[in-house]
Amino acid sequence: MTSADKLWLETTRLSEAGELRRLSGAFARFIASLGEASPAVLLAALVLSEMEGQGHSCLPLADLAAGPGELLGWPDGQWQALAQAAGPLPKNPRAWHAELAACELVGQAGQFDYGQPLVLDGERLYLRRYWKDEMVVAKAIRARALATRPVDEDQVRHWLDVLFSSRSDEKPDWQKLACAIALRGSVAVITGGPGTGKTYTVARLLALLLAMAGEDAGSRRIALAAPTGKAAARLKQSIDKALGDLAARVEGELPLRELAERMGAARTLHSLLGARPDSRAFAHHAGNPLDVDVLIVDEASMVHLEMMAALLDALPAGATLILLGDKDQLASVEAGAVLGDLCHNAQAGNYTRATQAYVEAASGEAIPAQYTGEGAPLAQQTVMLRHSRRFGGPIGQLALAVNAGDTGRAEAVLRAGPGPVRWIENAQPQQAVALAVGGYRGYLELLAKGPDGEHQAWVRKVLQAFEAFRILCAVREGEWGVAGLNAAIEERLEAAGLVRRGGEWYAGRPVMVTRNDYGTRVFNGDIGITLADPERAGSMRVYFLEGDEVRSVLATRLRDVETAYAMTVHKSQGSEFRHTVLVLPQDRGGIVARELVYTGITRASSEFTLITPAGAGLAQAIARRTHRASGLRELLGS
Numbered sequence: 001m002t003s004a005d006k007l008w009l010e011t012t013r014l015s016e017a018g019e020l021r022r023l024s025g026a027f028a029r030f031i032a033s034l035g036e037a038s039p040a041v042l043l044a045a046l047v048l049s050e051m052e053g054q055g056h057s058c059l060p061l062a063d064l065a066a067g068p069g070e071l072l073g074w075p076d077g078q079w080q081a082l083a084q085a086a087g088p089l090p091k092n093p094r095a096w097h098a099e100l101a102a103c104e105l106v107g108q109a110g111q112f113d114y115g116q117p118l119v120l121d122g123e124r125l126y127l128r129r130y131w132k133d134e135m136v137v138a139k140a141i142r143a144r145a146l147a148t149r150p151v152d153e154d155q156v157r158h159w160l161d162v163l164f165s166s167r168s169d170e171k172p173d174w175q176k177l178a179c180a181i182a183l184r185g186s187v188a189v190i191t192g193g194p195g196t197g198k199t200y201t202v203a204r205l206l207a208l209l210l211a212m213a214g215e216d217a218g219s220r221r222i223a224l225a226a227p228t229g230k231a232a233a234r235l236k237q238s239i240d241k242a243l244g245d246l247a248a249r250v251e252g253e254l255p256l257r258e259l260a261e262r263m264g265a266a267r268t269l270h271s272l273l274g275a276r277p278d279s280r281a282f283a284h285h286a287g288n289p290l291d292v293d294v295l296i297v298d299e300a301s302m303v304h305l306e307m308m309a310a311l312l313d314a315l316p317a318g319a320t321l322i323l324l325g326d327k328d329q330l331a332s333v334e335a336g337a338v339l340g341d342l343c344h345n346a347q348a349g350n351y352t353r354a355t356q357a358y359v360e361a362a363s364g365e366a367i368p369a370q371y372t373g374e375g376a377p378l379a380q381q382t383v384m385l386r387h388s389r390r391f392g393g394p395i396g397q398l399a400l401a402v403n404a405g406d407t408g409r410a411e412a413v414l415r416a417g418p419g420p421v422r423w424i425e426n427a428q429p430q431q432a433v434a435l436a437v438g439g440y441r442g443y444l445e446l447l448a449k450g451p452d453g454e455h456q457a458w459v460r461k462v463l464q465a466f467e468a469f470r471i472l473c474a475v476r477e478g479e480w481g482v483a484g485l486n487a488a489i490e491e492r493l494e495a496a497g498l499v500r501r502g503g504e505w506y507a508g509r510p511v512m513v514t515r516n517d518y519g520t521r522v523f524n525g526d527i528g529i530t531l532a533d534p535e536r537a538g539s540m541r542v543y544f545l546e547g548d549e550v551r552s553v554l555a556t557r558l559r560d561v562e563t564a565y566a567m568t569v570h571k572s573q574g575s576e577f578r579h580t581v582l583v584l585p586q587d588r589g590g591i592v593a594r595e596l597v598y599t600g601i602t603r604a605s606s607e608f609t610l611i612t613p614a615g616a617g618l619a620q621a622i623a624r625r626t627h628r629a630s631g632l633r634e635l636l637g638s
């Protein structure tokens with residue numbers, strides 16, 4: 001039996017045992033079918049595919065040489081079994097490099113490109129698609145970061161003083177500084193935790209752009225976008241509110257209300273780029289660019305590598321891109337951790353002398369010495385907002401402690417006693433279910449009462465009431481996962497007389513869309529509630545809230561949906577609930593990491609409950625960082 005045969009046998013065995021994705025084995029076989037490849041190269045292809053499945057955009061050769069089992073969360077011995085089957089393997093990254101470079105199916109960056117399926121770039125092995133995407137993102141971001149334009153600093157300073165008239169105790173005022181920095185560039189990244197004023201700052205930046213555009217102000221095309229419909233609607237609402245508040249102050253000086261109207265609705269990135277059913281290609285790209293001068297993208301942590309590449313490809317060179325997001329949140333479900341990579345140095349600042357001088361002249365803010373340095377061009381266009389304005393209480397303290405990896409402090413806040421933060425330890429799933437019954441009672445009672453006036457107004461109230469509470473899970477399967485808890489909650493709600501099921505679609509059933517459907521215009525992550533169709537007896541519709549607008553789809557037309565009393569933390573990004581309950585599983589596979597716990601906590605606006613079964617390992621979860629291999633940091637020189 002050849003080494004390749006042994007490798008396939010082992011791969012099949014592991015796939016059947018559920019330890020490997022079937023796709024990974026199929027991918028390695030596909031590579032083998034294309035030409036000559038050694039068992040070592042085939043094994044590298046297999047590992048690369050597994051890496052992609054876990055969100056990594058490449059496979060660093062150092063990880064390959066060291067044995068990637070731990071990085072991939074494989075059981076002990078799995079890597080050794082595969083390595084043994086594949087025969088003698090290269091011993092170190094250099095030897096791996098030589099082995100891969102010698103293979104005709106592996107292209108090398110900087111050398112003649114035959115369109116090989118695998119690409120070796122320095123010390124990293126890529127699937128061609130992600131290599132191309134990383135190149136597009138790195139090239140576009142670097143070019144944009146370097147393309148700063150001259151601005152009239154005195155005028156900027158005047159307007160910043162007008163727009164930020166309330167005195168800030170914060171020194172420096174990072175918000176003001178962010179506006180000055182964003183104004184001069186064709187890219188800016190503004191990162192910060194919840195309530196640090198990202199939207200507040202961007203509203204002022206828009207006003208500043210308007211003020212500085214002079215006669216051209218009326219023709220500036222500004223677009224708002226976010227990865228999900230919910231995040232887009234939230235962005236539009238917050239920007240409108242912030243512009244409204246500001247308009248009241250600078251009335252007569254700047255036509256801010258007109259600006260808000262002219263901007264139109266915020267769109268999902270899919271819709272902005274012109275997604276087409278059943279195609280990865282978008283209507284907008286370099287050959288048919290977006291018609292915008294300024295594009296603001298909120299919740300940028302959720303934007304995956306492929307989407308970011310498509311966005312940058314479609315953005316005209318002269319347009320300004322403003323990325324907003326929280327770099328500490330979970331990265332996108334798909335491969336890449338673009339915002340995290342772009343903000344790699346945001347905490348340190350690393351502002352050069354030239355940036356310091358510009359910022360001081362344009363905003364009057366002096367950058368403290370600890371934030372100065374010799375950062376890359378993108379670092380000069382990145383600002384981290386550091387002071388939260390609505391997250392100061394125990395929830396904010398808990399989020400900060402978790403983010404800093406300070407388990408002792410986090411546990412102290414969790415145990416501090418009556419207040420907005422609670423911790424149910426050594427819990428049973430029934431305790432989460434009981435909380436859910438209490439939490440969802442409000443919208444279900446409203447629903448049971450029926451409309452006392454206009455139908456739409458009642459539906460809106462029901463949908464809003466549902467947003468008051470949510471159960472978030474770290475995992476999908478098992479009694480502590482989305483599937484188990486949804487089933488248990490449905491049962492208990494029925495036993496409590498709050499819902500009457502009698503079938504898949506019943507009044508009150510909340511559902512989440514799991515796949516974009518252009519026919520019914522519902523998108524992955526949209527959440528709606530099932531209600532009786534007022535116009536057709538016996539028929540059910542699912543109602544969705546888009547901003548303040550209610551729209552509905554016949555329930556039977558929705559194909560890819562799941563019940564949504566409990567949802568994953570991943571899917572909750574971009575949403576906020578008055579009371580958020582985070583349920584952690586028993587931590588066997590080491591799947592729960594700090595970013596997940598932080599993201600869960602920061603979904604809560606007033607109340608947060610943590611539920612952990614015995615053996616949940618909160619301390620280990622807080623200590624564990626999500627690491628996503630990527631070449632972006634290096635390519636950006638940061």
Ligand SMILES: Nc1ncnc2c1ncn2[C@@H]1O[C@H](COP(=O)(O)OP(=O)(O)OP(=O)(O)O)[C@@H](O)[C@H]1O
Binds near residue numbers: 168
């Ligand atoms: N400089 C400031 N002065 C007064 N109020 C402020 C300031 N900055 C922010 N706020 C207020 O703090 C609250 C949070 O701000 P904002 O919504 O802009 O934060 P955010 O970072 O966008 O939050 P999220 O992460 O939830 O999107 C808002 O009510 C806003 O009006």
